[in-house]
Amino acid sequence: MTEASLLGAPWRTASLDQPAGWRCDAPAASEAVTWRAFHERIGAWQVLLDTLATPGRRWLLHLKDPLEFAAALIACWERGDSVVLPADDRPDTLAGVDRITHARLGDVAKAHLATPRGASPRWGKLNAERLAVSLYTSGSTGDPQRLNKSFAQLDAELATHARLWPLEGRLVISQVSHQHIYGLLFAILRPLCEGAPMAMSLCRYPETLSDWLWRLDRTRRHSQDAPPGAVLISAPPPLERLPREIDWEAAPRVLKRVHSSGAALSWAASEHACELLGVAVSEIYGSSETGGIAWRIQQQGERWMPLAGVEVRDDCHGALWLRSPFLSSGDWQRQADRISLEGDGFRLLGRSDRILKVGGKRLSLTAMDRALGGHPGVVQARTVWLPERDTRLGAIVQLAPERLPHDHAARRDLIETLRRHLLAAFESTVVPRYWRFVDAWPTDTQGKLSGTVVRRLFRDLEDRRVPRWLGVERQDDDHCRMTLEVPERLRYVQGHFDRHPVVPGVVIVQWIVELAREHLGVSGVFQRLERVKFPTLLVPGERVTLSLALTHDARDTRLAFTARSPRGTHATGRVVFHAQEVNHVE
Template sequence: MTDNTLLSAPWRHGMPMHSVAWHADTGTAVTLNELHARIAAWQTTLDGLAAPGQRWLLHHRDPFDFAAALIALWERGDSAVLPADDRPETLTALDAQTAGRLGDVADGHLPDHGGAKPRWGSLVAGRVAVSLYTSGSSGEPKRIDKTFAQLDAELATHAELWPLEGRLTISQVSHQHIYGLLFAILRPLCEGAPLAGATCRYPETLANWLMRLADARQGDSQVQAQVPPGAVLISAPPPLEHLPTELDWRAAPSVLARVYSSGAALSQAASEHAYGVLGVAVSEIYGSSETGGIAWRQQQRGECWTPLPGIEVRDDDHGCLWLRSPYLPSPGIWERQADRIALEGDGFRLLGRVDRIIKVGGKRLSLTGMDRALAAHPEVLQARTLALPRHDTRLGAIVQLRAEHLPVDHASRREMIAALRSKLLGAFEPTVIPRYWRFVESWPTNAQGKLSAELMARLFRDLDDRRQPRWLGVERLGDRQCRVTLEVPERLTYLPGHFDSRPVVPGVVMVQWACELAREHLELVGEFQRLERVKFARLLLPGERVTLTLAITPVAQGARLDFSLDGRHGAYASGKALFGHSADEREAVHVE
């Protein structure tokens, strides 16, 4: 395989015993001859299903079989539709657009290893090679067609910047998406380098494969001739962020030539962690399914992104990125993107999105689509999901429920979360399902009638301070009165140790919450003096939902705070707190 363009179909040529895949766990190679046999088997299966020129839904977890099926389609004159996942709702929605399913979702018509030879067809630059689906701004899956010419343009850039030179491609990402398709499947196929025989799903597996590859390189000369000269790792933020330091990574620096990451930007801490563990700087790729690659960076050199060769970028008055790229259907036209940037030297810094498409655990997700899916539940009035950057960009969900369905304790809260998760799992992968839930009876809004960023942050503030209750909204009852809805977090700092037999909220904590929330919502000022008529009627347990009613009355010495904490079982606590004038107030009174 000497020509590394996709249109030259390099898999047709080469030595029959050339290695196209390598199983690191066993040290065995898969040859070009075996790839041809598998392509032929897939074509035989396809011939029995439909005439050429079809669109087929292709999903296969095995990278080698995926590659063989994809080539079989192309050489037959077909194209592939790549679903983002294999969830029933995802596949059913695409069935009407395709001739059938192939791969590990093929409903039983998998090919066997026949003795036929593959038939070679004609690959045309403008022909659609694959169709991918990603989230549009409306939340509906958006189809993106990629021609052979578009894929070839991007593959040529990668080969120029980072030639594989026969190294083994180890992938930790799905090849159902454009990044994994290009880097983990098409690059090794076009550059004549072996791909790993399986997706590397666990860090223990990665460490083991690198060690085995290093050991194989030390074998006799005959064995060494069949062993890849090194490896590249195709990865993403989640696996790189959580590389365990206790594993044996001694082989990584000598075996790995390059580590790639895409899907979301790595934090600087994660980049340094991966570099420290693997001994290789991470090359991050920034782009999208629609645009292909846009820029790259290594954070050890700086935080700015460098446009890929042939890519032109500029900004506008709103700071939005405009792009001109050979990977787009109209390469000469400037197209506006949903990212904000700040140009800096020959590159740029990313400043965030202007729409509601985000990456969660490296998975692209429409928050609008997630909102709509939650709102489809019969007990939900409306919902809003948001990413929480301080918590691994996991999702939080604000869900307004009918009053009769609001959870009132730990058990009913878990039951409601399980019901909503079950509703979402038919259409979304588990890694993107919201982790943090806030159930409200009234939709929280500011004075302008909007759910502001400040309100959303307030709803999840307890995640950053384990001493705080879950705040679920405030209702004004007058200038000096309000009612605050709270839940007791199961991880509240104060729960353990009060009673040996069970976790409960200490009474002094309830009083503290009343005072702090009065300062926040009723602008209570002054120094705490004493408590009066305090009663604790029953135990407040983890997960319980309560209402805290607050009222301030001016008195000669300062202010009196009346508070009561009530829930479905009745009163939990009540009392009065006296506050004296602050030092500034006392000074003002003295001057007068």
């Protein structure tokens, strides 16, 4: 514990005339909310809670404004209550949370605002082993799992943060939700425990951040009561998307530190944020279950350094084992991440389960698979991580035959329908961006949806010259049939009849040759084309079935092909290869 520990409840003895909150869009320091006013908010919340239930209850707390959230949280704790923090206030999320509360504090916020100010708060006692907060996170099965945090666990982590990154009275500006453990610790509890002011609203947009930094810079020059600077609590998505065209001149003068958590920043994103904001990003690696594990500043090295008191080791499989004062148990615990130990730190090598971070949000791919599978017409679905696409998700969806889209418009409408279906339970930032609709589940020769198959399904994202491959049905070594789509951004249709783009016939033939080599093992030398026809134009977004058949004689191997869609036949003919150069896969 430090002198300003959570268990010491330092908000009780804070200097009442100092700012607890700051209206960053206000023109002057007089718009600060003092600790005296914050105490009145705590007291008003307690008055309201007293009308709803006796002390010792659990409340479902969801409030978007940081200072109002902090007042409600402290009111509960000082009454002897605990709180449950849902990740968001979506109906599906709340439906999955245990019904253990008398009321949702988010629902009574308006009533609280009408409660007369001036109520004095009642101070209670915060026992180390007492339950402080429960959070929900995705489990390996996709079902929400409740995580209980005691005051002792929170206090240990806050003390570690304060020693490593002291706030020293700086304004805390947050771009992340305090309904999750990272935002709760860094944007709410740290300023409460260290006596630093917090911005009274979330900073959602880069334009807002720039404006706030400029206002704080001007206020500091004209008022001695202004915070000495600012600390930004952020995450990969907002840092990756900082626009260069915004004026960031004030940032280096005001920002002391930038924190990021939720996912690892790429080197390019770290450099981008450092260049614009004038301060290197301090990344924190951890999870809701474990709390903080390690930290790094990429400009000082790629390794992650364990936080004070945290021990890490690996096993023969490269799995991370952890022993931490932030956990309820002092035993070693195996984690889903794989690591490589290097000196006194380690490198992250990825996760070994179906839980990952997408856009800084923790997501169970199993839960999303289940949600997609529940939509009418969906036979089965699998969401996959596409690291080369800025960690965005892809979705492989097997549909009933009558549901398959055969053109661009139908595919676009289907994607929009599935997106709306997912938005009932997931945030828009984690909904898959890339979709592959199949009529048969794509597998390798071992009957598995392997990494090779997944890469083939999404290969057109990296190579805009190839078709969108949607699976192959092999009849024997010399015959196969596969489904293809023409990508809307196919390189070869650009400038090829601008008003009505089509796929050139020579491109179709090239695809057929390459696919025959890949799936039928053809490795001979191209000789000639025979009886080639293109009866119906092939257009972007169109879905076609390509049938390939090999025949052999003493001299040559002939590849017969037919490409059809519901609109008609798009290509027929034969490709001849020299027989001596043909090789068959056994």
